[in-house]
Amino acid sequence: MSELIPPFDWQQHVIAPWTEGFGANIWIVLMGFFVATACGLVGNYLMMRRMALVGDAISHSVLPGIAIAFLLSHSRGTVPMFIGALVAGMITTILIEVIHKKSRVKQDAAIGIAFTTLFAIGVILISLYASQVDLDQECVLYGEIAFVPFGEPVQLTDAFSAPVPVFRMGIVAVITLIFVVLFYKQLLVSSFDAGLATSLGINATFVHYALMCWLSITVVSAFESVGAILVIAMLILPGATAFLLSHRLPVIHALTVLMAALSSLLGLHLATWLDCSMAGAMVVMASVLFVLAWIFSPLDGLLVRWVRQRKLHLEPPEEIIVVPK
Amino acid sequence: MSANISTTTSGEAAPLEIHDLTVAYQKKPVLWGVDVTVPKGNLVGIVGPNGAGKSTLIKAAMGLLPVSSGWVKVFGTPLKENFRRVGYVPQRESVDWDFPVNVMDLVLMGRYGHLGVFQRPTKRDREIAKECLDKVKMLPYANRQIANLSGGQQQRVFLARALAQEADLYFMDEPFAGVDAATEAAIIELLHELKSKGKTLLVVHHDLPTARNYFDMLLLLNMRVVAFGPTEEVFTYELLQKTYGGRLTILSEVAEAVRTKT
Numbered sequence: 012m013s014e015l016i017p018p019f020d021w022q023q024h025v026i027a028p029w030t031e032g033f034g035a036n037i038w039i040v041l042m043g044f045f046v047a048t049a050c051g052l053v054g055n056y057l058m059m060r061r062m063a064l065v066g067d068a069i070s071h072s073v074l075p076g077i078a079i080a081f082l083l084s085h086s087r088g089t090v091p092m093f094i095g096a097l098v099a100g101m102i103t104t105i106l107i108e109v110i111h112k113k114s115r116v117k118q119d120a121a122i123g124i125a126f127t128t129l130f131a132i133g134v135i136l137i138s139l140y141a142s143q144v145d146l147d148q149e150c151v152l153y154g155e156i157a158f159v160p161f162g163e164p165v166q167l168t169d170a171f172s173a174p175v176p177v178f179r180m181g182i183v184a185v186i187t188l189i190f191v192v193l194f195y196k197q198l199l200v201s202s203f204d205a206g207l208a209t210s211l212g213i214n215a216t217f218v219h220y221a222l223m224c225w226l227s228i229t230v231v232s233a234f235e236s237v238g239a240i241l242v243i244a245m246l247i248l249p250g251a252t253a254f255l256l257s258h259r260l261p262v263i264h265a266l267t268v269l270m271a272a273l274s275s276l277l278g279l280h281l282a283t284w285l286d287c288s289m290a291g292a293m294v295v296m297a298s299v300l301f302v303l304a305w306i307f308s309p310l311d312g313l314l315v316r317w318v319r320q321r322k323l324h325l326e327p328p329e330e331i332i333v334v335p336k
Numbered sequence: 337m338s339a340n341i342s343t344t345t346s347g348e349a350a351p352l353e354i355h356d357l358t359v360a361y362q363k364k365p366v367l368w369g370v371d372v373t374v375p376k377g378n379l380v381g382i383v384g385p386n387g388a389g390k391s392t393l394i395k396a397a398m399g400l401l402p403v404s405s406g407w408v409k410v411f412g413t414p415l416k417e418n419f420r421r422v423g424y425v426p427q428r429e430s431v432d433w434d435f436p437v438n439v440m441d442l443v444l445m446g447r448y449g450h451l452g453v454f455q456r457p458t459k460r461d462r463e464i465a466k467e468c469l470d471k472v473k474m475l476p477y478a479n480r481q482i483a484n485l486s487g488g489q490q491q492r493v494f495l496a497r498a499l500a501q502e503a504d505l506y507f508m509d510e511p512f513a514g515v516d517a518a519t520e521a522a523i524i525e526l527l528h529e530l531k532s533k534g535k536t537l538l539v540v541h542h543d544l545p546t547a548r549n550y551f552d553m554l555l556l557l558n559m560r561v562v563a564f565g566p567t568e569e570v571f572t573y574e575l576l577q578k579t580y581g582g583r584l585t586i587l588s589e590v591a592e593a594v595r596t597k598t
Binding site (some may be wrong): 195202204 | 383395396399400419420422423424426430431435436437438441442446449450451453455456481483485501526
């Protein structure tokens with residue numbers, strides 16, 4: 012057993028990453044936090060719209076967009092990449108809508124058709140033009156967050172520089188936060204009831220496509236550096252945990268950010284301890300937080316459910332006691 | 337203002353004018369050539385068999401569905417330019433009641449049409465929302481999660497939200513579906529109160545026997561408009577038979593309803 016799981020050492024696995032490895036680890040944790048915050052907040056709305064899997068779909072189907080952007084611009088610059096991802100993301104969204112509305116195929120199957128088709132086209136493009144495209148699907152899907160600190164630095168001030176991916180993801184996370192705060196009303200009501208939104212003068216279709224656009228940008232700015240697994244997981248896990256802990260959307264947003272920070276930080280320590288993949292460890296910690304919330308949530312966690320079940324025959328529910336006149 | 341008193345009815349365009357409206361799902365028409373002008377201050381029941389296009393009519397009138405032909409005007413202009421004057425109560429089953437909002441949040445949504453793009457609900461919006469909740473006797477539940485409401489309570493909250501829209505024309509899709517007698521009575525009282533304030537209401541209704549007592553005007557619908565007019569003129573055996581076709585169970589219900597009329 013001891014050969015499989017290395018012994019845990021407080022000094023080495025909890026303290027040392029911050030005393031010795033600070034310079035690198037701070038960027039890894041920050042990157043994980045930014046990715047999880049941006050993805051988590053967008054994911055909140057995907058989940059409320061029962062579209063959680065669209066995130067999964069778009070994170071794969073942006074591949075041909077990125078490949079074409081490379082072929083056309085011959086660069087790995089941020090701008091062409093974003094444009095490629097945006098276009099591919101939009102095409103995916105439209106394709107899903109069209110297949111689902113204009114045929115008898117249901118939405119979940121439509122998602123499966125749209126993203127696998129686009130992903131396959133991306134794979135073909137990359138293998139066809141491999142010599143011209145400095146990119147392979149491995150690097151897009153399995154980017155590694157541990158390499159983030161060694162990215163090209165951006166000089167922010169004379170004394171302070173940040174790796175490009177972290178800087179870019181930080182901006183995306185901040186903009187996501189600003190969007191969620193500014194357009195809270197529009198996002199909330201169009202997610203709840205598109206018909207009502209329209210009757211209130213809010214263009215629900217526009218909100219839908221804007222959300223999908225932003226999802227594409229978030230996904231593409233994250234996964235080149237951290238890999239698709241972390242991105243897909245962070246779209247769903249922190250939000251799912253938050254939904255178990257609160258019934259109010261603003262609180263859910265705040266808890267999502269908190270879960271993002273916790274899973275990123277705990278993931279780093281887990282990875283240091285087991286000497287394993289950072290992204291994998293962060294996702295596993297996010298899952299652990301989810302399971303904890305599932306069991307211990309004061310709202311309707313397994314424990315509370317169990318206690319309630321036992322109390323059920325002792326007290327009638329309040330509605331029976333209070334008869335409104 | 338005073339100069340216009342004698343012409344108040346003709347001074348403003350009708351709350352709702354539907355002209356030659358046709359709606360089709362994949363070539364199959366569900367509404368055919370609907371031509372209706374609803375005068376102000378009426379409580380109108382939309383009645384017809386299942387699949388008659390009652391909900392479709394409301395949704396198409398509100399611009400929630402693409403129409404094949406025809407147009408809809410609200411107070412003389414397209415709805416998009418006048419959405420603040422229109423309130424909407426969707427079918428209760430059309431939304432996810434596990435959505436993470438409480439009763440107050442849901443009623444406040446009714447105020448969103450009156451707010452600027454980035455504006456938050458103000459103190460006044462909250463006051464209005466509270467008053468509306470109080471009117472449907474749901475104020476004690478303001479902080480309750482919407483998942484923990486009974487069917488009747490959900491319907492009351494939907495009505496409170498529609499009230500908070502402070503509209504002049506209301507579309508309500510089966511507000512009486514699945515509510516208890518007490519809630520039904522409370523809702524109809526509220527609808528009459530709104531009417532007495534000069535509001536115009538179009539209500540999709542399923543139950544024929546009560547339709548006669550609830551509404552001043554009836555729109556009998558079965559893909560096309562069978563009849564539209566004051567309840568006492570329209571609620572006749574012949575017209576109802578035309579609306580419901582030859583369906584036996586319904587016909588006996590109709591016969592019963594017409595008999596109790598006299």
